Amino acid sequence: MSEATADGSPASVPELQQRLRSRGYLAGRGLxxxxxxxxxxxxxxxxxxxxxxxxxxxxxxxAAVHGRELIRLQCYEGIDTHQALYEWDYARQxxxxxxxxxxxxxxxxxxxxxxxxxxLLERPLLRALRSGGDAVLLIDEIDRADDxxxxxxxxxxxxxxxxxxxxxRVAATERxxxxxxxxxxxxxxxxxxxxxxxxxIGYPTVDEELEIVRLRAPGVANKLVEQVVSAVHQLRDMDxxxxxxxxxxxxxxxxxxxxxxxxxNGEAAADTLGSVIKDRxxxxxxxxxxxxxxxxx
Amino acid sequence: MADPGSTTVxxxxxxxxxxxxxxxxxxxxxxxxxGSDDVLNFCAAIAELSPGDPxxxxxxxxxxxxxxxxxxxxxxxxxRAYFLHVPTPPDKPTPAEHPAPQGSTGTLHIPDSEPGDxxxxxxxxxxxxxxxxxxxxxxxxxxxxxxxxxxxxxxxMARIRLEPPRRRTRRQTHSxxxxxxxxxxxxxxxxxxxxxxxxxxxxxxxERARPLVLILDVSGSMADHSRNLLQFAxxxxxxxxxxxxxxxxxxxxxxxxxxxxxxxxxAMSLAAARVLDWDGGTRIGASLDHFVxxxxxxxxxxxxTVVICSDGLDRGGPRQLTESMEKLSRLSHRxxxxxxxIGNDVxxxxxxxxxxxxxxxxDELASGHDLASLERFAARLPTAGG
Numbered sequence: 044m045s046e047a048t049a050d051g052s053p054a055s056v057p058e059l060q061q062r063l064r065s066r067g068y069l070a071g072r073g074l075x076x077x078x079x080x081x082x083x084x085x086x087x088x089x090x091x092x093x094x095x096x097x098x099x100x101x102x103x104x105x106a107a108v109h110g111r112e113l114i115r116l117q118c119y120e121g122i123d124t125h126q127a128l129y130e131w132d133y134a135r136q137x138x139x140x141x142x143x144x145x146x147x148x149x150x151x152x153x154x155x156x157x158x159x160x161x162x163l164l165e166r167p168l169l170r171a172l173r174s175g176g177d178a179v180l181l182i183d184e185i186d187r188a189d190d191x192x193x194x195x196x197x198x199x200x201x202x203x204x205x206x207x208x209x210x211x212r213v214a215a216t217e218r219x220x221x222x223x224x225x226x227x228x229x230x231x232x233x234x235x236x237x238x239x240x241x242x243x244i245g246y247p248t249v250d251e252e253l254e255i256v257r258l259r260a261p262g263v264a265n266k267l268v269e270q271v272v273s274a275v276h277q278l279r280d281m282d283x284x285x286x287x288x289x290x291x292x293x294x295x296x297x298x299x300x301x302x303x304x305x306x307x308n309g310e311a312a313a314d315t316l317g318s319v320i321k322d323r324x325x326x327x328x329x330x331x332x333x334x335x336x337x338x339x340x
Numbered sequence: 341m342a343d344p345g346s347t348t349v350x351x352x353x354x355x356x357x358x359x360x361x362x363x364x365x366x367x368x369x370x371x372x373x374x375g376s377d378d379v380l381n382f383c384a385a386i387a388e389l390s391p392g393d394p395x396x397x398x399x400x401x402x403x404x405x406x407x408x409x410x411x412x413x414x415x416x417x418x419x420r421a422y423f424l425h426v427p428t429p430p431d432k433p434t435p436a437e438h439p440a441p442q443g444s445t446g447t448l449h450i451p452d453s454e455p456g457d458x459x460x461x462x463x464x465x466x467x468x469x470x471x472x473x474x475x476x477x478x479x480x481x482x483x484x485x486x487x488x489x490x491x492x493x494x495x496x497m498a499r500i501r502l503e504p505p506r507r508r509t510r511r512q513t514h515s516x517x518x519x520x521x522x523x524x525x526x527x528x529x530x531x532x533x534x535x536x537x538x539x540x541x542x543x544x545x546x547e548r549a550r551p552l553v554l555i556l557d558v559s560g561s562m563a564d565h566s567r568n569l570l571q572f573a574x575x576x577x578x579x580x581x582x583x584x585x586x587x588x589x590x591x592x593x594x595x596x597x598x599x600x601x602x603x604x605x606x607a608m609s610l611a612a613a614r615v616l617d618w619d620g621g622t623r624i625g626a627s628l629d630h631f632v633x634x635x636x637x638x639x640x641x642x643x644x645t646v647v648i649c650s651d652g653l654d655r656g657g658p659r660q661l662t663e664s665m666e667k668l669s670r671l672s673h674r675x676x677x678x679x680x681x682i683g684n685d686v687x688x689x690x691x692x693x694x695x696x697x698x699x700x701x702x703d704e705l706a707s708g709h710d711l712a713s714l715e716r717f718a719a720r721l722p723t724a725g726g
Contacts, residue, residue: 079388
């Protein structure tokens with residue numbers, strides 16, 4: 044991350060594409076345009092798409108390109124402001140109060156010291172505000188959080204400031220780059236979507252995926268890569284519970300690379316199928332079709 | 341994706357802005373919810389890109405003006421017509437163009453499973469009788485219920501205390517008997533009342549309505565019960581938000597949107613109209629399989645209490661029923677099977693092949709053959725499965 048350009052953001056969409064590429068991330072024109080506008084206008088980017096198409100990866104690559112710190116907030120059901128924003132370290136505060144009262148130090152300084160930054164536990168959102176322009180804030184899998192949290196996030200993303208009653212207002216001097224991802228397990232609220240630039244990441248075409256695999260796994264034999272990508276594209280056309288994403292393609296190539304070999308054959312495919320297919324029903328379906336999948340490649 | 345081709349956008353500044361604003365209006369006319377803020381955003385984005393490059397205009401507009409994947413085809417079409425002057429086919433009313441439903445509302449396209457099995461007019465269906473020992477009584481069809489009957493049922497149903505099942509969430513709230521200590525509050529108390537030992541404060545996890553999925557058998561053998569069950573489903577839907585209702589005989593139909601009508605009579609007749617196979621044969625296995633594949637996988641039944649109301653008289657093979665029940669049990673929190681044939685003897689062994697096949701995956705049996713049992717069921721629901 045250290046040798047990344049600190050001389051400002053890219054001047055055009057192709058330049059951003061080029062820089063992302065040098066970090067091993069292949070962004071299509073549409074995704075790069077969204078990211079570029081987001082950077083320029085300081086707007087959050089909302090990425091939706093199938094599992095494993097590189098939503099989270101974009102945030103990591105953007106951080107690397109800009110030499111910024113990646114701050115990640117993983118959403119889950121029941122997440123609330125104490126886990127996302129900040130919390131007072133209550134146990135330490137109580138100990139401190141004990142210590143103060145034993146020494147009978149109860150002047151106003153001692154009391155206000157209780158609410159100093161020493162006792163404040165920063166959580167990702169507050170940290171992103173403080174880091175401002177030095178951070179990329181990734182709010183991952185926002186669809187897992189409940190709607191109360193979504194409403195809170197809406198407020199946060201429109202103002203980029205929060206008020207801590209005991210300390211005061213904390214505002215970002217410069218807006219961090221914000222990337223939100225969603226797997227669409229539920230529909231997000233329209234108000235939140237309107238705050239964001241929206242981009243749907245679909246599965247890549249065969250050519251794009253070949254390029255991605257070659258970029259990420261340079262040492263693997265060409266023939267093998269072609270066969271794997273062709274097989275994965277056929278798998279996506281089958282009626283599977285969990286169609287493989289790009290991440291699975293890369294995993295599969297890695298797994299086959301470990302086994303060694305220049306070509307994909309039925310036996311190697313069967314042994315490594317677990318890295319692409321993650322559902323028992325799917326496995327049964329695919330095993331029956333395996334020879335055809337490999338032969339066509 | 342539109343192919344922007346070689347057309348360029350006029351480059352006089354005022355003309356450009358007008359043209360872009362006009363594009364926003366065009367999208368709105370085609371039914372996309374494009375607000376003024378979106379158009380402003382769009383213009384700001386274009387200013388950062390090059391307004392003369394159709395690729396930039398396309399992607400810049402797509403990321404600022406579209407907020408849902410479903411709207412992309414409409415956007416592509418309007419873009420082509422507006423910037424590339426590819427005429428729109430005039431005979432298509434565009435707002436209805438949204439592709440297959442993605443969200444929680446929409447219609448279900450049901451494949452013609454058995455062409456010969458279409459209920460034609462008012463003729464009794466012989467096929468249904470193979471599985472059912474109960475004679476088909478056409479008058480019992482819900483669609484044919486008299487206003488009077490409906491009103492009476494509704495009055496009775498309205499008295500049933502309907503509460504959806506609940507589940508505990510990860511969110512916490514104050515509670516007197518909570519399992520965990522609320523250190524946050526105690527610290528605040530301690531600081532306020534320095535000397536006094538603070539009272540022990542507790543928190544516990546909040547409770548929330550658990551989604552409820554009702555799958556009703558409306559085939560011939562259930563004709564005596566189907567209208568009661570539908571009325572029950574309607575009351576349930578009115579009482580709680582997260583309720584989904586499906587009907588099946590030979591095929592599965594989602595009737596949740598129909599039940600949202602304010603007027604119960606409208607809701608019932610709309611629901612009745614949606615179901616094409618009233619009083620026909622039963623294919624429980626195929627219908628449940630359809631549910632699992634189309635709805636269950638998407639997460640509709642995740643964490644939900646699924647109530648299947650059927651007598652278990654299945655014309656399809658038991659194997660498919662077993663398989664789909666197994667999948668369903670993995671995709672949902674709890675399965676309650678309501679079988680009107682078992683009457684008050686809930687602990688009786690399963691009496692049909694279908695029930696035998698499904699039994700390993702049923703968490704709870706209920707009867708629902710009369711109002712009293714429906715009331716008992718409704719009373720137990722809030723705590724069913726915690």
